[in-house]
Each structure stands twice: as structure tokens, then as C-alpha cells.
Amino acid sequence: MEETISLKEIAEVIKKRLVLILTFILGVAFIAAILSYFVLTPQYESSSQFIVNQTQPEEEQFTQSDLRTNVEIINTYNVIISSPAILNPVIDELGLDLTTTQLADKINVSSEEDSQVVTVTATDEDPVQAVEIANTTVEIFQEEIPSIMNVDNVAILTQAELSENPSPVAPNPVLNIAIGIVFGALLGGGIAFLLEYLDNTIKTENDIAKQLGVPVLGVISHVDETDIQGQQRSNLEQTETTGRRGLNGTKKTV
Structure with missing residues (x-):
């Protein structure tokens, strides 16, 4: 025989265990706030952009086929940027105490759909170093790509710059606290209903009729x-x- 629970019974359980649920909500939100403000290390981002163009004679114009070819080349460039062929010179240039794998984790390469512009974003605990990693990576890529693929079609659009008051992109305390509130409510509600389900004691006349029939x-x-x-x-x-x-x-x- 399947047991069903009505909205009224759910409301009664929540009302009965409201203190428990609120305790979990406040507790998890407090933990999220402590982690966001005092434990997690702030991370800063900085981005540099370059554009990919095919070399064309002055009298000719780009065609749709040329643009499609450039987009396909960008996908190859995205892989090359994160390879040791580019990252090892970046490490040597900046004197970083990192492996190529660790540096690759700090770099994100992206491009809009059907766009020839590539954005290289570097993330680091030091905002100054994030700027240096982004700019140096793009510069070394521009220098090395002719010898790697025998092409010279990369032009730097914008370089990363350090703002006066850089703001960390992570952690996001407000978002973390909001997630903590939701998680605390789910956890507290789950435990409340679990306790109610495990509670098989008879307290009222209705419980007798319900349990014994x-x-x-x-x-x-x-x-x-x-x-x-x-x-x-x-x-x-x-x-x-x-x-x-x-x-x-x-x-x-x-």
C-alpha cells in the first residue's frame, strides 16, 4: 500500500521542525560567509585579445570561405596556446615557479562563434601577475606561431591592463551565501522529514487509527x-x- 503525503502534512512537518530547518539555514550560510571572506584566496582575472587574419593581396577582399578558414585555424591556435611550446617560454620570461600544467590551469582561451577575435584570460592570486601572464602569453604566441605553423596572421588587438582598484572575480561571497542558504534549507528540510518518517511513536487518537487501522x-x-x-x-x-x-x-x- 503506497503512502501519500498531503500539502497540509508537509506544512505541519515544516512548522513542527521549523527551528531545526532555520538552524541549518543559518549555520550553512555562516560557514559559507566564513569561507568566502576569511579562508578562500581571492582570484584576479586579466584578459588580452588578438585577431587572426589570412594574408591577402591588397587588391583582393576577404570572402566567406576565408573567414571560415580563419575560424577553423583559431581552434588550432587555442590548443597551441596551452601547449608547452608557448607556456615554457612564458615561464622563463616571467620567472614563474610553475609547471606548464599549473600555468595552463591559470589560462583560459575563448573566442566568440564565427569570430576571428581570440581572448586569452589569465587568473592568479596576484592581479599584477595575472596581467603579466595574459600579455606575455599572447606576445610569445605571436612570436612563435610563424615558426610553428609557417604563418604570420596574428595581430594583437588589446593588452591586459591593471586597474587602480582591481576586484577579485572569486570567491563571490554573496553568491556563496545564497547557495549556502538554499543548501541549508534543503539539508534541514531533508533531515526534518527523515526524523518525522522515523518517528513511529503514537501520540494522538488519529495516530492509532492510522497505524492500526x-x-x-x-x-x-x-x-x-x-x-x-x-x-x-x-x-x-x-x-x-x-x-x-x-x-x-x-x-x-x-
Whole structure:
């Protein structure tokens, strides 16, 4: 027999375990804030761009086929930029204490669809070094590509520049806290429903009918010893009051 749960029951569980759910939300959000502001190292980005063109005689113009060929070449260039043939000279030029694999992880090469412009983005903990990595990578690529592919069709469009007050691109505290709130709500809600599912104790008459499938014929109330003593004291006080009223109402006959 399949068990179903109504929206009313869900609302009752949430209301019952609201403190638990809020605790998880606030706890996870607090952890996300601590990690974002005090633990995770800020990362800075800087980008440099170059354009790929086929060498054409002055009297001729570019055709659609030439543009398509340039786009295909860009895909090859994207691989070459991240290769040791380019990154090793970059490491030597900047004196970096990195391997080619580590430097490749700091570089992202992208280009818009059907565009001849390639963007090289470098990410580093030091904003100055991010600028140097982006510019040096593009410059060395421009110098080395003629010998690698026997072509000379790369022109630098823009170089990376260091702003006065560089802002880190990661971590994003607001985003991390928002994710923490959502994750905390899901985690707290999941645990709340798990506890409710594991709780098989009978608390009300409805639980008896639901668990055993039989109607409730009667209810025996639980009476504590303090309740009995209180009731006896109340009865005694009532008896004494009645007795005094009887004595006060008796008349003596001479």
C-alpha cells in the first residue's frame, strides 16, 4: 500500500521542525560567509585579445570561405596556446615557479562563434601577475606561431591592463551565501522529514487509527499523582466549607 503525503502534512512537518530547518539555514550560510571572506584566496582575472587574419593581396577582399578558414585555424591556435611550446617560454620570461600544467590551469582561451577575435584570460592570486601572464602569453604566441605553423596572421588587438582598484572575480561571497542558504534549507528540510518518517511513536487518537487501522472506542486519560493529591485537597476544602456553612446555619432552641 503506497503512502501519500498531503500539502497540509508537509506544512505541519515544516512548522513542527521549523527551528531545526532555520538552524541549518543559518549555520550553512555562516560557514559559507566564513569561507568566502576569511579562508578562500581571492582570484584576479586579466584578459588580452588578438585577431587572426589570412594574408591577402591588397587588391583582393576577404570572402566567406576565408573567414571560415580563419575560424577553423583559431581552434588550432587555442590548443597551441596551452601547449608547452608557448607556456615554457612564458615561464622563463616571467620567472614563474610553475609547471606548464599549473600555468595552463591559470589560462583560459575563448573566442566568440564565427569570430576571428581570440581572448586569452589569465587568473592568479596576484592581479599584477595575472596581467603579466595574459600579455606575455599572447606576445610569445605571436612570436612563435610563424615558426610553428609557417604563418604570420596574428595581430594583437588589446593588452591586459591593471586597474587602480582591481576586484577579485572569486570567491563571490554573496553568491556563496545564497547557495549556502538554499543548501541549508534543503539539508534541514531533508533531515526534518527523515526524523518525522522515523518517528513511529503514537501520540494522538488519529495516530492509532492510522497505524492500526481500527477505530478508537474510548480514551483513558493519564492522571499524575500530583493531580490526585490536588483533587483530594480540593475535595477536602470543599467538605470543610460545607461543614462550616452547616454549623453557621444551625439554631439553638431553649
